[in-house]
Amino acid sequence: MKLFRLLVLVFPALAFGADFSKDVAPIFERACQSCHHAGTSTPMSLVTYNDARPWAKSIKERVALRDMPPWHLDKTVGIRHYKNDRSLTDAEIATIVKWVDAGAPEGNKADLPAPLTFTADNVWYIGKPDLLARTDKDFKMYAKGPDWWIDQYGDIALTEDRWIKAMEVKPSNPKVVHHAVLYAIEPDAPAGTPETGIQLTEFAVGKYGDIFNENTGRLLKKGTRLRYDMHYFAIGSEQSNYMTVAFQFYPKGVVPKYQVRSIPIRNFPNDELEIPPNSVVRTDGYYRLTRNARIDAFQPHMHMRGKGMTLEAIKLDNTTEILSSVDHFDFNWHINYIYADDVSPLLPAGTVLHMIGVHDNTAANKRNPDPSAWVGFGERSVDDMVQVWINVVYLDDAEFKQALEARKPKLVTRSGI
Template identity: 70%
Template sequence: MRKPKTRRRKPYNTTERNLHMRRAAFVALVGTSAFLIAVTAQAQSPVSTRHWSGQGIAPVYEGFDINPDGTFNMWFGYMNRNFEEEIDVPLGPDNRFEPGGDRGQPTHFSTRRHKDVFKVVVPKDFGASTRLVWSITVRGRTESVAGTLNRVWQIDRLRTTRGGNSENINSNTPPVAQVAVDASTVSVGRAIALHVSATDDGLPKKRRAQEPAGMTVEWAKYRGPGKVAFTTVKQPVVDGQATTTATFGEPGEYTLLAVVDDGSGESAGNFGYHCCWTDVQTTVRVTGPAPARTTEAAAAVTFAKDIAPIFQAKCTRCHHAGTAAPMSLTTYQETRPWARSIRQRVASREMPPWHLDKTVGIRKYKNDLSLTDEEIEKVVQWADAGAPAGNLADMPRPQHFGPEDVWHIGKPDLVVKMDRPHKMYATGPDWWIDYFADTGLTEDRWIKAMEIRPGTRRIVHHVVTYAIEPDAPAGTPETGVQLHEYAVGKYGDTFNENTGRLLKAGTRIRFDMHYFAVGEELLDQSEIAFIFYPKDVKPKYEVRSLSFRNIPNDELEVPPNAVVRHDGYLRLTRPARIDAFQPHMHMRGRGMTLEAINLDNTVSVLSSVDHFDFNWHVSYLYADDVAPLLPAGTVLHIIGIHDNTSANRRNPDPAMWAGFGERSVDDMLQLWINVVYLDEAEFNRLVEQRKSRILNSEF
């Protein structure tokens, strides 16, 4: 057995933490709790939010303590800003100390905050102002921290510095722990047993009890070339003993870490102190061949075999003949001239138009058009290789589009067009005008999906439709109740299962139109399409479209050459399910985040658009099994970012002040949501149903 190295620090979180975070994510979606710690994704970002992946690592200097021989221990930890992604950073230019290079730092970084992970011993004459710098580079961004022996950084690692008294100053001390392994060498894929033995002073005690809180041990990879799977990541230490097994995915040398906590560390939320837990490291050498990998060069990416299937799944619904798209992408001959432009738009995630930050909040949407990282890489490789056609025999079966396929929602049951066309002059100010149309309905119908389509997109800024119902209840506006909205690039709305909107017999539609001049006289006759439930079907839930914004409007101020933030709020007066999220901003809009402020004052991030595009007002439709369920009293909070600088390529003039207004050159901060209000009994039933389904499927 190898003699272990012993260090003390706060528990090291791995898979157990990921399970906890997935449970927390579920709870956040039903609106009763949320994550515990807010994360600043980038130092320069105006918005702090929580990311599942894609973020970096901040090295942290915790402080120093003094050894009996007068040398010093300088303690370091880190913050992995991701909630799910664990990161490996090998020793070298991306993970280094100055001076020293390798100072015993980890190369594997688990999610979130980890205190006092390792120490660097420096001599007694190191000097109070001498700097020891740890730098970590992730995704091209380097973050550094400089540790010194300035007296303000002195800590006590041997006893708790809170809760003691003059009669018992050592009121709690760390466990004494050792690790033993069954063998110091093991083969790839073979399990090896790891044993912990530990003793403790019996402190702290459980609340309202005299028995000790009890020790736990948590295992993690600290260094090593491959993945490590533990049969049990976190477990109680019973009668001073605990055992797990580890299996290794690659040959090489691994350092494993066992963190023994006496109940006063992370389990007590004790982020502010430096006691009482103990780290124990052990080293295992793994032999044998690495998992089989192909040694042949990757096959060339071709249009027929690789690109056409991607385009058919995500692009050709819009990019086929007869649509408003600027080119068709259904064949190689149509696509090849655009290869360079396609590469640029795909690599920058401008196309397909899906502007959500995938590392934040809810990640399942029923209308998701986005490409995966692997699909983006294929498109880039194909374009960089000269856009080869490949073997046409590899082409997927051709798609066939009919006239109804110009509708994103599918073939409509009813199309209602403005009662007359509008002629828009070539030059002049924006124009707002109402048009009307009869639906022709002779019986009530429940709407499953609806979509507005401008007759001439070039001159239509937006359309808001209203339903003017016969015999409407007292107090209903004569101008009707809001039905549906179109802004540039919106796909339409398809409602969740068993959810709809009632369109009554005899209803008239009011088209609230906003036009703008484009240099030539053009005609428009916009229309709205409906897909209905079968006549004998009445959906259980009725959905309504709501919008809210920052108020008052005159507080929306976007000064010249500035990036600014504004906020808006909406309190839910009844339990609700949120089915869709659609940000609305104008040319200076850069991003919008929707949060739920929960009843316990925690915050859950629901969705975040981080690269808003005024040309695409996408309505993001939550998948049925993740649509947020929120109790009455929850506050919906929108955070909007406007960029009035030259870095915003859509900015009409960064030297101009902008404020609230209807024109494209003015701006807005407004969010459209589809909401289903629920009674308490139904809300509680849906919460329990979802909880049961998620826990059974994942845990």
């Protein structure tokens, strides 16, 4: 009995049943509607009861598997707090499952939360841009056929180097764009930088640009060419699309104190990857921090056989700590997991970052197009990759010490003592 009461406390829906208006609509507002509303590329709107009802079975399945909302971290290990966390709690999942199992009842309309309003599509979430740049050419997507991955390019009209404060990229026709990843091909990139450029930002439904912390930015160099790594899908009629990127800069002459750098950690020897048929393969990569660092974000990159990726820190005292681990990777989603300010890893120079990638080339991987194929490293999505991008801010010794101090729990004393 006691256990039942406890369960009811945690999962109120267990005792009282769940209906759309009272129990489910608030969850959809928080976690689904930013993507699932009319005019986006999602398969359906989840705004009204009538929108959601026909999808009840599929909703239960996706939510219970933690495929939706897209957030693929193992929540039981590593750092737990992320700025862009849109995942559901166990209690929210239980409520949705309960609702579907009860026949997906509507409940009383009077219980509905106030509806959200969605900003018109021509507004930039980062605010008024200082500079816009777009792809050279429009892309024509056929009416029918498989998804299409293709690179598009564009220039930026910059007469001098500028520091980015915020940026946002978006398609003219979101109905056919699954996602787009934007890369900067710099005119004078240091040796070792991939020719395909360094990652700047991306578009995916539900992503609203990147706004850097105060006094923190990224340098955009004059002469940079942009590569848009596009994923299109067909919707039954021919469509065209171009991409636009909006930048907000620090004022001319202002150099933010902290520079965000995007560092890829890949496997060693570089890019040697072999995934035999019907096998699960683990690959390791290492990166030694030569300076004190704060890690702001973590983004795994693999292709269709990608299953999991873990980033851990091998510390100076030879202990190892898991920072983040994705345990149900989905190639359709390029998620940048952004650490909350009070838990972003602070790692002294000499710390070794360790990436562990797992590829599943068996039939158990539902995204695997062909478990009998040998798969190696390559750009095509039927080839594979293993790398993690981390956003790093370097700190000098004084800044590092200060950042560590600020994290220490404050001593609570009674007044007057």
